[in-house]
Amino acid sequence: MNRRTFIMGGLGTLGIVAGGGALFTQRPEFGRLPQGERLARMQASPHYVNGKFQNLVPVQVMNEANGENRFVAMAKFLFGDKSHLSPKQAMLSKKTDLHSLNPQEDIVVWLGHSSFFMQLGGYRILIDPVFSPYASPLFFINKAFPGSNVYSAEDMPEIDVLAISHDHWDHLDYPTIMALKPKVKHIVCPLGVGEYFEGWGFDKELLHEEDWDTxxxxxDDLSVHILPSQHFSGRFLTSNPTLWCGFAFVTPQRRVYYTGDGGYGEHFKAIGQKFGGFDLMLGENGQYNMAWHAIHMLPEETAQAAAEVGAKQLLPAHGGKFALSRHPWQEPYRELTKASRGKGYQLVTPEIGELAYIDSHKNTLFAPWWENME
Structure with a gap:
């Protein structure tokens, strides 16, 4: 084989790979970038600058903490020792029959990672549902822990409100969303995220898509507030094409705050002052690393945030299903338990599928189930 033949063959192979990659990213789960009227609304936002969204305070998504740049971090994530990142046995769970619940009871059921089913003031609310075995478009990345996928779309009753905090794969899951499609009455999401739903054939009338502090x-008896978080967005190569957020769910009797993903910041104090406290905070706690500390909280920061927003109860999110970071899978629960001692809130730690009440006087002490697993 001469040099020219070798080079042409190599170029041909690269062309095939590139062409296959281009076709792969045309799959519907990647969605499409915002356009038209939606893009004009985004461009009018004070948080949209130079073609992308930005945080309230500029932060680096990745820094080189301990000499670990994004390439080193990715190499460790893909090829490093994973023996401590996930349980050696099936996740403990208690599968509650969601169809049989009294709809007038204010309850929450953790479905794993950052997925929650909630009943509030007679309304059924589903937050960031991911029922797929992978939080990724690739079958070998972000596999769910054994036993953590105990719920499916078929287990969900009719959903009054589907709340999506941002477009990352572990929060916006195409197969789950499409399976839920016939059951959803309203969708709430931050600016730009509605483009995914329209592209996937959802009726535009279902969408309620707004900026922070809206x-x-x-x-008359249910409001959802779109609130700031300190994070980022994007499902492939485009950086921050849509907004990310937390939510406050408010009825005449209750207030529930979901942080969404994000690092610690002054926005927690502002949210606490604005709402005067919450009956429950669903707080990000897991998948942290000092290399991306600005966009994911450490457990002690989750505890601090819960205190600052005035939460009566704190239920941790973002753990127990996917290993997106390098810490041992039990560490977030152990560290948050320590950080919560002496705080003015009750730490609520149900197993996946175990019912918890939003009324702090009704909940009993949950067992530290993570200590009963290897």
């Missing part, structure tokens, strides 16, 4: 009044 109230979405779905009924």
């Amino acid at each position: 109230e979405i009044k779905l009924a």
Whole structure:
């Protein structure tokens, strides 16, 4: 084989790989970038600068903590020792029959990672549902822990409100969303995220898509507030094409705050002052690393945030299903338990599928189930 033949063959192979990659990213789960009227709304936001969204305070998504740049971090994530990142046995769970619940009871059921089913003021709310075995478009990345996928779309009753905090794969899951499609009455999401739903054939009338610090009044007795978080977005190569957020769910009797993903910042104090406290905070706690400390909280920061927003109860999110970081899978629960001692809130740690009450007087002490697993 001469040099020219070798080079042409190599170029041909690269062309095939590139062409296959281009076709792969045309799959519907990648979605499409915002356009038209939606893009014009985004461009009018004070948080949209130079073609992308930005945080309230500029932060680096990745820094080189301990000499670990993004390439080193990715290499460790893909090829490093994973023996301590996930349980050696099936996750403990208690599968609650969601169809049989009294709809007038204010309850929450953790479905694993950052997915929650909640009943509030007679409304059924589903937050960031991911029922797929992988939080990734690739079958070998971000596999769910054994036993953590105990719920499916078929287990969900009719959903009054589907709340999506941002477009990352572990929060916006195409197969789950499409399976839920016939059951969803309203969708709330931050600016730009509605483009995914329209591209996937959802009726535009279902969408309530707003900027930070906006109230979405779905009924006289139910409001959903889109709130700031310190994070980022994007499902492939485009950086921050859509907004990310936390949510406050408010009825005449209750207030529940979901942080979404994000690092610690002054926005927690502002949210606490604005709402005067919450009956429950669903707080990010897991998948942290000092290399991306600005966009994921450490457990002690989750505890601090819960205190600052005035939460009566704290239920941790973002753990127990996917290993997206390098810490041992049990560490977030152990560290948050220590950080919560002496705080003014009750730490609520149900197993996946175990019912918890939003009324702090009704909950009993949950066992530290992570200590009963290897």
